[in-house]
Amino acid sequence: MNIEEYISSGILESYVLNELPLAERLEVEQMADVHAEVREEIEKIEASIEALAFRSSVQPPASIKETILQKIEGKNTPVINIDRKESAVSALKYAAAASILLALASGIAAFNYFTKWKSAEGRLADLVAQNQQFADNYNKVNQQLDNIQEAVGIMNNAAYTRVVMEGTDNSPNSLATIYWNQNTQDVFLSIQNLKELSQDQQYQLWAIIDGKPVDAGVFDPDNSTFLVQMKSIRSGAAAFAVTIEPRGGSENPSLETMQVLGNT
Amino acid sequence: MSQKNYQIDQDQLVAELKAKKPEAMSYLYDNYSGAIFGAILRIVGEESIAEEVLQDAFMKFWNKIDQYDSSKGRFFTWMINISRNLSIDRLRSKELKKAGKTDDIRDYVTGITDSNSSDQQTDAIGVKELMKDLRDEEKFILEMVYFKGYSQSEIAKEFNIPLGTVKTRLRMALKNMRKVLKLE
Numbered sequence: 001m002n003i004e005e006y007i008s009s010g011i012l013e014s015y016v017l018n019e020l021p022l023a024e025r026l027e028v029e030q031m032a033d034v035h036a037e038v039r040e041e042i043e044k045i046e047a048s049i050e051a052l053a054f055r056s057s058v059q060p061p062a063s064i065k066e067t068i069l070q071k072i073e074g075k076n077t078p079v080i081n082i083d084r085k086e087s088a089v090s091a092l093k094y095a096a097a098a099s100i101l102l103a104l105a106s107g108i109a110a111f112n113y114f115t116k117w118k119s120a121e122g123r124l125a126d127l128v129a130q131n132q133q134f135a136d137n138y139n140k141v142n143q144q145l146d147n148i149q150e151a152v153g154i155m156n157n158a159a160y161t162r163v164v165m166e167g168t169d170n171s172p173n174s175l176a177t178i179y180w181n182q183n184t185q186d187v188f189l190s191i192q193n194l195k196e197l198s199q200d201q202q203y204q205l206w207a208i209i210d211g212k213p214v215d216a217g218v219f220d221p222d223n224s225t226f227l228v229q230m231k232s233i234r235s236g237a238a239a240f241a242v243t244i245e246p247r248g249g250s251e252n253p254s255l256e257t258m259q260v261l262g263n264t
Numbered sequence: 265m266s267q268k269n270y271q272i273d274q275d276q277l278v279a280e281l282k283a284k285k286p287e288a289m290s291y292l293y294d295n296y297s298g299a300i301f302g303a304i305l306r307i308v309g310e311e312s313i314a315e316e317v318l319q320d321a322f323m324k325f326w327n328k329i330d331q332y333d334s335s336k337g338r339f340f341t342w343m344i345n346i347s348r349n350l351s352i353d354r355l356r357s358k359e360l361k362k363a364g365k366t367d368d369i370r371d372y373v374t375g376i377t378d379s380n381s382s383d384q385q386t387d388a389i390g391v392k393e394l395m396k397d398l399r400d401e402e403k404f405i406l407e408m409v410y411f412k413g414y415s416q417s418e419i420a421k422e423f424n425i426p427l428g429t430v431k432t433r434l435r436m437a438l439k440n441m442r443k444v445l446k447l448e
Binding site for chain 2: 010012013017018029042043044045046048050051052053055057058059060061064065067071072073
């Protein structure tokens with residue numbers, strides 16, 4: 001992903017203002033871990049907001065501070081009231097009872113927190129996994145988009161000669177297209193329709209130059225890539241053809257297996 | 265106290281707050297209550313309510329300090345977000361929101377800065393000055409978010425501006441302010 005675009009989308013401001021849903025928040029935190037510029041930008045945004053708050057300070061009434069401090073000090077120092085007239089024995093009894101109660105209570109609390117922690121941990125792991133999956137999907141789609149863009153660029157480029165290879169009698173429905181740039185010698189293959197092959201077979205592309213077949217590389221009938229780059233072919237090819245060969249390709253084409261053929 | 269000292273102090277301050285030291289709370293109040301109170305007051309509008317929210321906010325800082333994680337951002341960001349949320353909750357619960365928000369925003373921005381120039385931050389540059397280089401539309405978004413407690417999606421909905429536009433304007437507003445703040 002383009003970091004500058006990510007930053008300028010304003011997502012980091014939303015993050016600092018705590019306006020993002022959990023999934024996006026985690027995403028920002030991941031980005032900040034990986035990219036120093038994201039981390040720095042977040043710090044700058046935080047500093048701006050902090051500075052803005054200080055520049056627009058309003059002094060509250062002094063009485064509030066007293067109220068707050070009283071509240072917290074009250075909470076912090078528990079009132080202990082020990083009756084000194086009681087005998088040492090009954091004090092011990094109380095102490096024993098209290099410690100048992102305390103042990104019980106902390107045991108329950110510990111279990112309770114452990115359960116909560118476990119469930120929180122489980123949910124976090126789910127979210128992290130989900131997040132990872134989102135990121136993977138995104139990358140996959142992005143990659144595909146790149147492929148399509150590249151393919152469209154080639155298909156629209158006048159420097160490329162387009163050679164349609166039509167199905168032979170072996171396989172009348174087969175169809176594939178070659179985009180061939182005679183200056184750069186680049187050859188790209190686009191598969192419209194080729195049948196599945198067994199594991200030990202592969203398709204092989206041939207260029208026919210001066211009546212002789214020249215190997216242009218092997219490929220699998222995989223439709224997920226839009227254009228497959230094949231071996232370079234110098235100008236002078238009169239035709240392109242595809243045969244079925246043992247996996248890895250052959251030195252000479254098995255002409256009887258020819259699937260498609262097209263003249264340049 | 266300069267801006268730089270704050271940063272060093274923030275870590276130490278957080279540690280002492282986590283240790284539940286009342287002196288840390290006193291220090292926190294002395295140094296941050298003005299900035300926090302200003303933010304609360306501008307959202308809730310009424311001073312008596314703002315004072316209650318300020319108390320709630322500081323009690324929350326004290327009670328929830330263990331939830332603050334310094335790896336997720338500055339301590340001040342954590343505090344200001346808690347304060348904003350409390351302010352907005354209070355507005356909603358009292359149904360003051362509409363009344364508060366229809367007031368002319370300019371009263372708050374200019375009024376407050378002009379009458380309160382003697383805060384902790386003795387710097388003479390006020391909010392008005394900070395915003396002087398912003399374009400009107402950037403100023404508007406910043407005021408709604410920062411001074412009125414709107415979320416960006418609320419602004420988008422209420423003023424019929426695409427959310428993406430709201431986001432980029434807020435971003436430009438904060439970014440342009442950095443120059444005046446000498447952050448870059």
